[in-house]
Each structure stands twice: as C-alpha cells, then as structure tokens.
Amino acid sequence: MDRFRLAKHAPMRKGVYKHSDDDSKTRNSTLQTLISAILNLQEHEAFDLVREIRACDNLDTVAAKVSAKEYGPSVDDDDGQEADEDSLSQTPTLERQVYGKMADLQLDDGSVRFIGGTSHLLHVDEDQESDDADDYIQQDNPVASWTRVTNDSELVLHLLNLYFTWHYTYFTTLSKTLFYRDFLLGYAPDARRKTRYCTPLLVNAMLALGCHFTSHKGAREVPDDSATAGDHFFKEAKRLILENDLHEVPRLTTVQALALMSVREAGCAREAKGWVYSGMSFRMACDMGLNLNTGQLSKAKHTDGNEAEEDVRRITFWGCFLFDKCWSNYLGRLPQLPMNIITAPKFEVFPDEDSAQWVPYSDSGYSQAHAQPARTRAVALQISKLCEISNDLMTNFYNPMDMEKSRGRSTELKMLSSIHTRLEAWRRDLPNEMEPREGGLSSILTMHMFFQLLFIHLFRPFLKYTQATSPLPQTVSPRKLCTQAAGMISKLMRLYKRSHGLRQICNIAVYIVHSACTIHLLNLPDKGARRDIVHGVKHLEEIAEGWLCARRTLSILSMLARKWKVELPEEAAAVLARTDGRYGHYQTPSPGRIPDMEPSQFAVPSAWLPPNHMDASSGLSTYPPVPNGSSGMPQVLPAAINPPHQYPPASATPQQPRSHPSELRKTSPTAMFGGVEQLMREGQDWVVRDQAQLANGFDNWTDLDMDPSVWANSTLPMDPPMNGRVTAPPMDVNLTLQGVQAPIYPVDTNGFPVIDWSNAAYPYNSVATYNTDEWYDV
Numbered sequence: 001m002d003r004f005r006l007a008k009h010a011p012m013r014k015g016v017y018k019h020s021d022d023d024s025k026t027r028n029s030t031l032q033t034l035i036s037a038i039l040n041l042q043e044h045e046a047f048d049l050v051r052e053i054r055a056c057d058n059l060d061t062v063a064a065k066v067s068a069k070e071y072g073p074s075v076d077d078d079d080g081q082e083a084d085e086d087s088l089s090q091t092p093t094l095e096r097q098v099y100g101k102m103a104d105l106q107l108d109d110g111s112v113r114f115i116g117g118t119s120h121l122l123h124v125d126e127d128q129e130s131d132d133a134d135d136y137i138q139q140d141n142p143v144a145s146w147t148r149v150t151n152d153s154e155l156v157l158h159l160l161n162l163y164f165t166w167h168y169t170y171f172t173t174l175s176k177t178l179f180y181r182d183f184l185l186g187y188a189p190d191a192r193r194k195t196r197y198c199t200p201l202l203v204n205a206m207l208a209l210g211c212h213f214t215s216h217k218g219a220r221e222v223p224d225d226s227a228t229a230g231d232h233f234f235k236e237a238k239r240l241i242l243e244n245d246l247h248e249v250p251r252l253t254t255v256q257a258l259a260l261m262s263v264r265e266a267g268c269a270r271e272a273k274g275w276v277y278s279g280m281s282f283r284m285a286c287d288m289g290l291n292l293n294t295g296q297l298s299k300a301k302h303t304d305g306n307e308a309e310e311d312v313r314r315i316t317f318w319g320c321f322l323f324d325k326c327w328s329n330y331l332g333r334l335p336q337l338p339m340n341i342i343t344a345p346k347f348e349v350f351p352d353e354d355s356a357q358w359v360p361y362s363d364s365g366y367s368q369a370h371a372q373p374a375r376t377r378a379v380a381l382q383i384s385k386l387c388e389i390s391n392d393l394m395t396n397f398y399n400p401m402d403m404e405k406s407r408g409r410s411t412e413l414k415m416l417s418s419i420h421t422r423l424e425a426w427r428r429d430l431p432n433e434m435e436p437r438e439g440g441l442s443s444i445l446t447m448h449m450f451f452q453l454l455f456i457h458l459f460r461p462f463l464k465y466t467q468a469t470s471p472l473p474q475t476v477s478p479r480k481l482c483t484q485a486a487g488m489i490s491k492l493m494r495l496y497k498r499s500h501g502l503r504q505i506c507n508i509a510v511y512i513v514h515s516a517c518t519i520h521l522l523n524l525p526d527k528g529a530r531r532d533i534v535h536g537v538k539h540l541e542e543i544a545e546g547w548l549c550a551r552r553t554l555s556i557l558s559m560l561a562r563k564w565k566v567e568l569p570e571e572a573a574a575v576l577a578r579t580d581g582r583y584g585h586y587q588t589p590s591p592g593r594i595p596d597m598e599p600s601q602f603a604v605p606s607a608w609l610p611p612n613h614m615d616a617s618s619g620l621s622t623y624p625p626v627p628n629g630s631s632g633m634p635q636v637l638p639a640a641i642n643p644p645h646q647y648p649p650a651s652a653t654p655q656q657p658r659s660h661p662s663e664l665r666k667t668s669p670t671a672m673f674g675g676v677e678q679l680m681r682e683g684q685d686w687v688v689r690d691q692a693q694l695a696n697g698f699d700n701w702t703d704l705d706m707d708p709s710v711w712a713n714s715t716l717p718m719d720p721p722m723n724g725r726v727t728a729p730p731m732d733v734n735l736t737l738q739g740v741q742a743p744i745y746p747v748d749t750n751g752f753p754v755i756d757w758s759n760a761a762y763p764y765n766s767v768a769t770y771n772t773d774e775w776y777d778v
Contacts, residue, residue, distance in 0.1 A: 033063040142186025146203035149232050155218050159210030162504070165361040167209050169443040170506045171263060172380040173319020174202075174256050175312050177353065197253065197312060201240045205257040208233040209264050212546045213504045214363055227548060230264065237261060247280060250288045252316050255281050259323045267507035269549045271331065278327050282320055282336050290317035293343040314347040315377075318384050325387040328394050329457065330511050335391050346384065349377040358441060360500055370439040370499060379443045382426075382434060386447070389422050390454055397461045409471035416472075419458055427451065436492060438499050442506070445496045449512045452492070455485040456515055483523055486516035490532040493539050502542040510543060514553045521557065521566055530569045537575040544579070551583040
C-alpha cells in the first residue's frame with residue numbers, strides 16, 4: 001500500500017488532461033470512473049490501472065477501457081467487440097451473470113423456446129442436440145405413412161394438392177418446399193431422426209382441409225353424408241395431440257397444425273372450439289419466440305446461421321398473424337397478437353417458389369386455361385400489410401373498453417382518417433400483377449374481398465350518428481361507403497365464379513359474403529341491392545356444397561329477411577326456401593328471447609370459416625397427373641382414369657330448426673360474449689347476438705341517407721383508363737407509411753379534416769371497367 005500512496009501523490013504528467021471549462025463535465029465523469037475502478041478492483045489490478053494512468057496521454061481513453069471491462073462492450077464498437085468479449089470472459093462478476101443476459105432462445109426437449117430476462121430459467125443448463133441418430137430411411141409407402149385413416153396414396157396426394165392449390169395460397173403459414181422434402185421421405189415412428197418440417201399431425205390437418213374441396217366419398221367420414229367431409233382426418237389429428245401430448249411440446253409443425261385446425265373448425269360452424277385451437281397455436285408461437293427478431297436476442301445459436309429454420313419461423317409467425325386477424329374480424333374481438341409484441345421481420349420472397357406455375361386443380365384435374373406464376377409469398381406479404389391495418393382498426397374502433405366512452409369528434413375523425421389513408425396507400429402501391437382480373441389468382445381475388453371488408457368495418461361505427469351529430473363532413477355518407485364496398489365484394493365474387501367456380505374457394509369468403517349480403521338486405525328494394533342479394537344467396541348455396549358455415553349463413557339471412565319483413569326478390573326467396581328445407585333454418589326469435597331489432601339496428605352477423613358439405617354420386621379411384629412445373633408440386637401423382645364430375649348434386653341433409661337461446665340485452669364486454677362458459681358450448685346461435693351487439697350495428701342506416709345530388713357532387717371523376725389501369729384522383733390526405741411523409745389534412749371551417757372518402761377505394765382496373773351486364777349473367 002505504500003507504493004499505492006506514493007503513486008497517488010505523484011505529480012501528474014503534463015498533457016494528460018487539458019483543462020477547459022467546456023470539458024468540466026467530461027473530466028468529472030472520467031475521474032469518477034477511474035476512482036471507482038481503483039477502489040473496487042482487486043489490489044494487483046488497481047496497481048496495474050495506476051501504472052496505465054501514469055503512462056497514458058489521455059485519461060478519457062483509459063476510462064473508456066475501464067467501462068468496457070466493467071459493463072461489457074459498446075454496441076457501436078464493432079472492431080473491438082471480440083477483444084472485449086475475451087476480456088469479459090476473463091473477469092466474470094456476479095452482477096454480469098445475473099443481469100447481463102436479458103433474453104435467450106433455449107433448447108428444451110428438442111424444442112426451441114424463448115426465455116425473457118426476468119425468468120430464472122435463463123440460468124438453467126439447456127439440452128444439447130445430439131448428432132447420434134439414425135439415418136432416415138425412405139419408407140415403402142411414404143405418402144400414406146403419415147395417416148392411419150387411409151392407405152390410398154392417390155387420395156392423400158389428391159387432397160394435399162387441393163389444399164395447396166386453394167387454401168395454402170391464402171393462408172400461407174409454412175414452407176411448401178421443406179414440407180414436401182420431409183413428406184416424401186415418409187413417416188418412420190421408430191427412427192430417432194425425426195422429420196423437422198412434416199409430422200402426422202400437420203398432414204392430417206391439411207388433409208382435413210383438402211376434403212372440403214372435393215366430392216370424393218373417401219374424403220368423408222360417412223360416405224353418403226357430405227356434412228362429414230374431413231371429419232375422420234380431423235379426429236386423427238385430435239387423437240395424435242391427446243395421445244402424444246403434442247400440445248405440451250412446442251414445435252413449428254404443431255403451431256402450424258393448430259392454426260389450420262382452428263380455421264377448419266370455424267368453417268364447420270364450431271367457432272368456440274376453433275377459437276381455442278387458435279389460442280393454443282398463438283401461445284405456442286410466442287413460447288417459441290416466433291414473434292421476435294432472433295438477431296436481437298443475446299444468444300440465438302439454434303437459429304443463427306440456419307437460413308431455412310429462420311425462414312420457417314418467420315413464415316409460420318406471419319401466418320399465425322393472419323389467422324389472428326381473421327378471428328378478430330369474425331368474432332369482433334381484439335387481436336391476440338398485437339403489434340406491440342412483434343419484432344420479427346417479414347419473410348423473404350423466393351423467386352423460384354413465386355415463379356412456379358399455379359394451375360387450378362379440382363376433381364377433374366388441372367385446368368391450364370388460367371396457369372400463371374404462383375406469387376404465393378408476394379401475395380402473402382400484401383395480405384400481412386392489410387392485417388396490420390386491420391389490427392389498428394379493431395383496436396381503435398372495436399375495443400370493448402371504449403364502447404361506453406364518448407370520444408371527441410376530432411379524435412374519431414383523426415383515427416378514421418389515418419386508417420382510411422393507410423388503406424388507400426395499400427391499394428395505390430399494389431403491383432399491377434395483383435390487380436383483380438378474370439382468371440387471376442384465387443388468393444388475389446380473396447385478398448381484394450378482405451380489403452373491401454375492412455372498409456365496411458371502418459365506416460360501420462359511424463352509422464350510429466345522425467347527419468347532425470356525425471363527425472364526418474356533410475358530403476360523406478357512411479351508408480353509401482358501406483354499400484359501395486358491399487357491391488364491390490359482390491362483383492369480386494362474380495369474378496371468382498367466372499374464373500374458378502365456387503366449389504373450390506377459401507372459407508373466409510363466406511364471412512365476407514355474409515357481411516355484404518346483410519348490407520344488400522338493408523338496401524332493398526334498391527335495384528342494385530336486388531341483383532346483388534340474388535347472386536349472393538346463389539353463391540352461398542354453391543359454396544355450401546363444401547363449407548357448412550355457408551349453410552348457416554343462408555339460414556341466418558333467411559331469418560333476418562323474415563324478422564325485418566324484407567320483400568326479397570323472387571329468385572332470392574326461392575333459394576332461401578330451398579336451403580331452409582335442405583339444411584334447416586333459424587326460427588325467428590320471439591321478443592321474449594331476443595329484443596326486437598329493426599333492420600337499422602342490426603350489425604353484420606357472419607359465418608366466417610365454412611365447414612364441409614359435399615355430396616357426390618361418383619367416387620374418385622384415380623387422380624389426374626401433375627403437369628410440368630405446376631404449382632411447384634412433386635411430380636408423383638399417377639395417371640388419371642375417368643375423372644369424376646366436378647359439381648355433383650347436393651344431398652339433402654335436413655336439420656331440425658334451431659332457435660336462439662333466451663338472452664337479455666347486455667352491455668358489458670363479459671356479458672356480450674357470454675362469459676367463460678361461452679368457450680365450452682356447442683351452440684351456434686350466439687353468432688347473431690354477439691355480432692348484433694358489437695360495434696354499434698347499423699343504428700342509423702336510413703337516417704344517414706342524404707340527397708344523392710350532394711353525394712354525387714362530392715366525388716371527383718376518375719381519369720380515363722390507361723393500359724387497363726384506372727387512375728384515382730389525387731387524395732386530400734397524404735398518409736405516410738414507414739416514414740415517407742407526415743400526414744397533412746386540409747381542414748374545414750370547424751377545424752376537421754376534409755377528405756375525399758369515395759374514390760381511392762375503388763380504382764380497380766379491369767373490375768371498374770368491366771361490362772356490368774356480363775357480371776350478372778354468371
């Protein structure tokens with residue numbers, strides 16, 4: 001210590017620290033760092049530091065080195081990062097061990113799990129992956145080895161092709177290439193080396209969905225009952241979960257399978273069960289840290305450098321994000337995967353996958369008439385952007401906490417303007433190849449229907465106002481905007497039917513069409529509404545061959561027509577009478593069970609994800625071959641012999657009339673959704689009640705109508721089409737997405753933004769300029 005005292009009192013060399021008034025704060029910080037280090041370091045380290053101080057030319061440099069050793073390397077110092085890590089490893093401290101690791105991905109029983117900084121599990125030794133495993137041997141019958149339901153390899157391939165053609169292209173939630181790589185190896189339950197991206201659970205979930213796009217009797221649990229399509233594969237998936245406790249072990253394929261099972265259950269009109277499956281999928285995804293950017297974690301060695309694994313993690317999460325937003329819109333509930341928990345980047349678009357040919361596939365084989373590049377991931381990226389807008393829309397306008405609160409007019413208008421402008425920006429920036437056109441990709445047509453649905457949801461809350469109390473400008477009619485969006489949905493459905501038929505359509509379309517048809521009912525006897533409701537119920541009747549919820553939608557529309565005493569067009573009334581007799585119908589609720597509601601009070605009820613209903617007189621014994629490059633599928637299908645009819649007649653499966661349970665009108669969120677027991681019950685009648693009580697319905701549907709001349713004068717004419725594209729007039733609102741430009745809103749005399757609401761939502765090239773008469777000939 002004598003040497004230390006001599007060192008302390010030794011004169012400081014000139015030039016070590018230049019005195020300046022401007023440097024007083026820096027000098028105090030530097031000296032404090034050095035003195036603290038001398039007091040806290042071990043004795044031999046303190047002497048070394050004193051010698052370094054005496055020999056240095058700049059005390060700030062020494063203080064920086066001391067700080068780096070004590071608190072870890074600077075995030076901006078890339079050159080010295082490795083050296084600093086070495087020095088840190090040589091001088092471990094208790095504080096660094098406890099607080100230095102803020103998050104991590106750990107391997108637990110073969111599964112990657114995310115552990116946050118407040119968890120003591122960060123300090124538990126993780127499992128090590130073992131390379132001591134059997135080589136995976138090709139199975140004798142690899143295609144049929146994934147399910148116990150059937151040994152028919154041709155049927156399995158047929159159902160998978162249907163799934164990847166019609167469902168996967170919209171609900172993209174896995175890597176098709178990696179799935180098929182493992183799928184074609186077959187399932188070997190005794191091998192220690194497991195397939196990573198294909199499991200029996202996932203395959204059976206896919207097959208259950210594929211059953212809804214075919215009339216093959218092998219796709220039904222009861223061959224003569226089209227309402228049982230896919231039930232046997234779904235039961236096998238449930239057996240695998242329960243017998244093997246798959247819900248307890250987080251895996252990417254389990255996340256994917258649970259999400260697909262949730263969609264299928266909603267399509268089968270079992271929303272309560274579907275909601276539970278979706279929640280299991282989302283929680284497991286968060287448990288695995290799929291919502292996070294692995295590059296920002298303290299250690300991500302299980303995915304770092306593995307580009308394939310990282311890609312599957314991203315595509316799986318953003319697929320779950322889409323499932324969540326569909327459930328949120330369908331049930332009118334807040335999203336379960338909000339944006340504030342997400343740091344995961346979007347997935348990449350692979351040119352080889354997106355350029356692979358997509359060819360419409362059905363029981364009759366492939367139709368080369370509309371073969372085109374698949375663009376699967378490019379479309380999925382655009383859908384994910386719509387989902388981000390939907391997240392904010394539901395949070396701002398359909399939050400149960402805000403339903404009893406009164407917000408200022410300027411606040412509501414500002415939120416409306418922001419979301420409306422984002423929708424317009426999405427539509428404006430959409431690539432030309434993603435415009436809706438006849439023969440276009442099924443996923444693109446469905447995406448545009450979803451886009452129009454968001455417009456209905458955006459303006460529906462403003463129907464509660466009268467023209468005198470509305471925060472919107474006098475020239476803006478929420479009813480007209482909702483009607484225009486519903487009309488565009490009807491046009492897109494007719495375009496889909498002309499292009500692909502409705503026997504193969506993704507089940508979310510049922511919910512969208514139901515929303516549009518409810519608005520058409522409210523607009524009767526308007527000429528356009530009469531045409532649209534006729535085609536709407538016809539479309540739903542055709543979809544009901546494959547999805548059970550389309551049957552329920554027809555029943556609900558029939559009940560609403562009776563309840564509201566709406567005079568339906570003769571053709572629409574005939575369709576509803578026919579489907580009531582075939583599928584059963586909802587009885588008109590009595591005032592004692594559900595309070596009377598005028599049409600203007602009813603919110604859009606819907607059946608989102610449809611179930612299975614198909615009947616065929618002919619079976620499939622063989623399946624059509626796959627053309628070269630078609631849809632990027634493996635060319636392993638056998639040749640076709642005598643392909644069956646694509647549209648068999650529907651079987652009559654009469655159901656008993658269903659009545660609504662006794663309920664009183666409730667206003668609290670808990671009462672609105674029926675309490676906890678709602679999740680457990682099988683009944684479907686809650687759809688009408690919950691949808692009617694959510695989002696303020698159509699309270700002033702007729703009161704908000706205005707002079708048509710005022711409305712007509714408030715819109716600007718579109719420019720003439722150029723090269724098949726309609727150019728929308730410049731908008732008054734410049735929303736800036738991702739930091740492009742700050743929004744500038746022209747204001748009226750009352751200080752509210754002035755916005756042209758009517759034009760940008762509908763600049764569809766071929767759709768806007770299509771011969772309207774031809775649309776109604778289908």
